[in-house]
Amino acid sequence: MKPISLTVTLTKEQLQARQLLLNQVIEFDEVKEFQKTFGVDDEFIAQYVQRFSNWVQNRRLCDGCTGLHMCRQSTKGATLELLMDDDVLTTEISKCRYTREEEEKKSHLSQFVISDMPEHWATLTLASLELDQESDDYLLLVDAFTRWLRQPDAKGFYLYGHPGVGKTYLLGCVANMVAKSGKTVAFVHVPSLISKLKGYLDSRDELNQLLEKCKKADVLFMDDLGAESVTSWVRDEVLLTILNDRLEHKRPTWFSSNEDFKTLRQHYTYNQKGEKEEMKAIRIMERISALAVERKLSGTNRRKE
Numbered sequence: 001m002k003p004i005s006l007t008v009t010l011t012k013e014q015l016q017a018r019q020l021l022l023n024q025v026i027e028f029d030e031v032k033e034f035q036k037t038f039g040v041d042d043e044f045i046a047q048y049v050q051r052f053s054n055w056v057q058n059r060r061l062c063d064g065c066t067g068l069h070m071c072r073q074s075t076k077g078a079t080l081e082l083l084m085d086d087d088v089l090t091t092e093i094s095k096c097r098y099t100r101e102e103e104e105k106k107s108h109l110s111q112f113v114i115s116d117m118p119e120h121w122a123t124l125t126l127a128s129l130e131l132d133q134e135s136d137d138y139l140l141l142v143d144a145f146t147r148w149l150r151q152p153d154a155k156g157f158y159l160y161g162h163p164g165v166g167k168t169y170l171l172g173c174v175a176n177m178v179a180k181s182g183k184t185v186a187f188v189h190v191p192s193l194i195s196k197l198k199g200y201l202d203s204r205d206e207l208n209q210l211l212e213k214c215k216k217a218d219v220l221f222m223d224d225l226g227a228e229s230v231t232s233w234v235r236d237e238v239l240l241t242i243l244n245d246r247l248e249h250k251r252p253t254w255f256s257s258n259e260d261f262k263t264l265r266q267h268y269t270y271n272q273k274g275e276k277e278e279m280k281a282i283r284i285m286e287r288i289s290a291l292a293v294e295r296k297l298s299g300t301n302r303r304k305e
Contacts, residue, residue: 111179116189156254158292164301167256186217215245226259231272243287
């Protein structure tokens, strides 16, 4: 069988265009730096002139970029790199510095065993708060939380106040900082937690796994406590079980609620049938007050601003 020739003959015009491209490419600062780094000559660049041209064009898409929000790459946050491996030119897709910085900022998220926080809150900390226009009471709260983070205590905080004043936001800041310190965190929206648990009633293993995460996390944040519908099962089998375990093992627990201790006790006094169960309400409130210091957050509804 006659061998097949794979040689491609370029036309005069194609050769001229290739030479013109090479003349441009070898003058690029990026290419000169590549030659200096890897010790290759112009002849080597000529062999791969189109690849070097594409590489420079790709790199220059990043010129003037100040963050991922203005990325012009086809794959956001990724750049094309040319490297030498045993005298062979290789192509590699790598993460840009903004992607690496973003990942570093969010690396603590692996410490969350449960997270009902919005994704865009991942970088929040108390240090990121703008405090210039805040009230003295707000500043005192932030100071108290900061001191707790420096020297964690078995008692967390029970933060209550009107809807929209920023309770959950503050808890999110603290939760991120706890996770950054290397501790495991469970951040649960209580009504959502109850809904999930009800969905697991036919799967005891999944139900118990979720309860165990709430019990065993180094720090538990229970957001919007008191907004859930009260049943004997919710109060006595779910919430009391979690809180009792955490109290026995001295694991810090933080809360946010629209209710203060007094109105929260009333919330837990009546079951789904309207029957008064005052002693059971007292039992759960004893655990909450033992686990957290009650603090009020005043202010206007920030969601309307």
